[in-house]
Amino acid sequence: MTQSSLVSESPLWAPSERLITHLRHVDLAVPDYDKQLKFYTETWGLSAETTDTGISFLAAEGSPEQYSVRLRKSDQKRLDLVAFGAASPADVDAMAARLIASGVQLVTEPGIMNTPGGGYGFRFFDNDGRTLEVSCDVAVRKHRKVEEGESIPVKLSHVVLNSPNPEQTVAFYQRHLGFALSDTLGHPHMGEVMWFLRTNSFHHSIAIARGPHVALHHASFELRGLDEYMRGTGRLLRAGTEKIWGPGRHLAGNNTFSYFLDPHGNTIEYTTELEELDEDTWHPHLYDFSDPEVTDQWGTANPMDELVASQSFNDPDKGCFVAPPV
């Protein structure tokens, strides 16, 4: 197996040059808003920090982010937005200027934001037409330490995106946004299928998956530790939430996983212990995921087969190159 020439194995931006500091939130639009809100608050364990008619901002108790998930009522199910943080208005402006110079289409110019916590940011389309946001100076939410045994999300861990042109999409995030390749999953017959990308020392904040269409692959939430992750997995199972894969521990990123479907068929994950790596010495691996030790080091998860894989293809996203209304 060889890596596509579009994908760069070594970082194109040095860590000190990066303008994106971290992942902030993932925003979903859904037709059955009430059911979705009830699931994400009462079952998944997020807190409805701010709600209005048809829109809600859901915080993870352990996170200083104003919100980790935004839900919006819409006739069309779609991924509204993936949001990233920057360190300063100067960095936000520099990111926007770089994108404009590279011919990337902005949705909004850098400016004051009206979402909870305010701040300064802008939106743009990635190469597949997803809306992304980069912002800074958002007020810090009064968060708290998640206690021992408490099986609720501490924070949003990572977001994985399906793309029918994954090599181009990986190249976009590397070239324009400064993400670095941490590892790749490949298969002797399928070639490369997933690329893990970092924007700080965590193994991945974003991953790009080869899929039949543009869609959210999954959003992952960090639990406090192994015990809380297992308690959360069990709590979801007892609640009758459809589990598609897990519990287990991946080799790439060394994080644990339990994947479930939300009421609209989006895959969401409980994880913990995502690897932090030494960026100065790290070299990306190309792992063969036909080896069961690669998908699950523990051997506790149901086997990764075509059915499991296809459940996270999700529905074709209705929001490509259409910015969300709010």
Ligand SMILES: [Fe+2]
């Ligand atoms: Fe994940």
